[in-house]
Amino acid sequence: MKLGDWLDERTGHRAWARSIAEATVPGGARFAYAWGAALGVTLLVTAVTGVLLMTAYAPSSTTAWASVAHIQNKLPAGWFVRGLHQFGAQASIVLVVIHLAYTIVRGAYRRPREVTYWVGLALAGLVLAWAVTGNPLRWDQRGYWALRVETGIIGTVPLVGPKLQDLLLGGGEPGSATLTRLYTIHVFVLPLIVGALAWWHLRLSRKHGPALATPADAVKIDRWFPSQVARDLLVSVVVLGVIVALTYRGHGAPLDAPADPTSDYPARPEWYFLALYELRKPFHGALEPIATVVIPGLVFAFLAALPLLDKKADRGVPRRLTLLLPVGLIGLGAAALTLKSIRLDTADADLGKAVAKAEARAERATVLAKDGVPPEGALAMMRNDPMSRRVALFEQHCASCHRMGELAPADGKDTAPELTGFGSAAWAKRVLEEPDHDRMFGKTSFKGMMPSVTKPPEDPEAAKVFTPMAAADMAAIVGFLEAEARGEKTAGTQGEKLVRQRCTSCHRLDGKTDDEESLAPELRGWGSNAWIQAQIDDPGSGKTYPAGAMDPKLEGHMPAFKDKLPEADRKLLTAFVAEERSKKR
């Protein structure tokens, strides 16, 4: 007795193998049927790479990002596996659309294939749900904010919304409990349901065979293997080629900076939700659910109702135009909205800036993570990183009034002098020439207090007796200020002499001035680290400006940060501003 016979007696595997070998495709093999098969194969690739990723992924708010960064940057072929997984999922979404479009155009949902079609529609929704539950698992900015928006939308669904939202989040705010829930859905619940439904979908479609357009088609017949499998494989290989190409192009899948609930992140949905994102824009307030819930729900309901509406004996495309046109319009509308959204975002300069900033943060996070992430997690790593922290501090506490390089108030909202190049000769020269420029003191309470040394005053009488300062003198004063900022010796220099003659009528030098009432700042040590530190700690202490200059009665006075920020943060900001004086411009 041969082993094969022994086994067949117990398993009946030969009959099963024969049924596969002898399976036929009535009407002949076609590429049109390959889309569904390619979709199945691509989902399988996504599942296999998903299982691989599971071996290295750690779902919690302190470990998720770190483990994904580890996969992406440290593990052998990690970036490749991640890329296949993400682009495999996105390719699946594209294949769902193509497969569904073919089905609708061919009328393959008609009796007796309604259930096959409905199961397929359910699968389409589940594939999207799979993507939605997968993206936040990275716990990076993009995934986190997408999750916030999506669960927010779920919360607006009538009746079940709030309960469903709580169920997904595992609490009020996204956190570790959210990740474990999403992870459970993503790697266990959805694979089970999708697997079961996909198997049923496949069984049903085999049971009914292809929906042939004309009886004449039925004359031909092909073996499923190899004729149809060859076509299925060819399409699958092309799809895999695209996935691999995209993976190489982006070196895996993107990974943003770690999720930061307190940041202002320019959140945008993944490309396959851009149409819905754009659709929402005209609907505000109470009308919002029309775009987020009602319209998508109606579209889905319409697609599901197609088999019930399409009952005419004639199955030709022209006869079914009343149904096909709306479907085509929905597709065109979605494509148009997606393109519009991309166009609007590409043209949005502010968004471009915000995206560039987010990318810089992501790069920094990657660099830091190479040395290992502390047990407190990736966000703590970022917050304790001086390079990132000082930018965040400046944005939060300074950039609402001061401009410094890329960090700036909203257009025209500068209400304090620009700090770009503060402490440099160029800055000193500018304040001497145009103290009332909008980027200097023109928008502060000190406007009009300091005369320009080169421009005649507005008052015609005063203008008559005005003589511009000699260039050499101005250069000497600028040199003095620059030297003070750098902490170099200025005692006895021409610049110091000129400052004593020309500036101390209002300004203090070593605390002495002709006009004790004046609000002008101390020039000794101006722009130096100590001066900047004193200004941040308490601008009205007399070390920089006199108390009167920072009187709360004066509009837009600068607050003392010694009560607002810990010393370490104030030191970070001091060093940050002090770097400006030696920057090459």
Place this chain on the structure above:
Amino acid sequence: MQNPGGDEAPRPEPTIEPSRSNPDRRTALRALVTLGGCAYAGVIAVPGAQFLAPSAEDGQGKARWIRVGRLEDLPQGEPRRLAVVGDERDAFNVTKDQQLGAIWVVREGEKVRAMSAVCPHLGCSIDIGADKKSFSCPCHTSRFSLAGAAESGPSPRAMDPLDVRVTEGFVEVDFKRFRLGIAERMEVG
């Protein structure tokens, strides 16, 4: 695959076209498709296997000098157990100042000999005998001489020696871990 009562015209008995049933052609196509399927699977399987292969690159063969104490605090000739404290790397996490393990050191003049306190048998922590004349492992009664040689019990090799140097009065050890249960001494990353 008939659909009685379906929306389709009744299908005539299909005939397999001669051109489509050429057995040679079909056999060749079957082989090609099977090969293609295997190639497709390979594109996933090869990186997948690489991904799962444990990375041996982490720290193996690299010296990792850690300060364990002052030379002057060590008595001559008497074994002392010292804690090794350093940054613990675990996959993506690095935790500062963790106890990484323990070592046995013996001062001999101005030189120091060090051995890992991990038993080469199955990794329990080696202790000093009550008489201070030998080391013993509490798990399976392996005994080692003060020089680290295996004397009795199941240990497949002597205690694992570690490189030591003295800098600025501090004892520094090159802390390593080794594969357990085999006679050969192999470092693990």
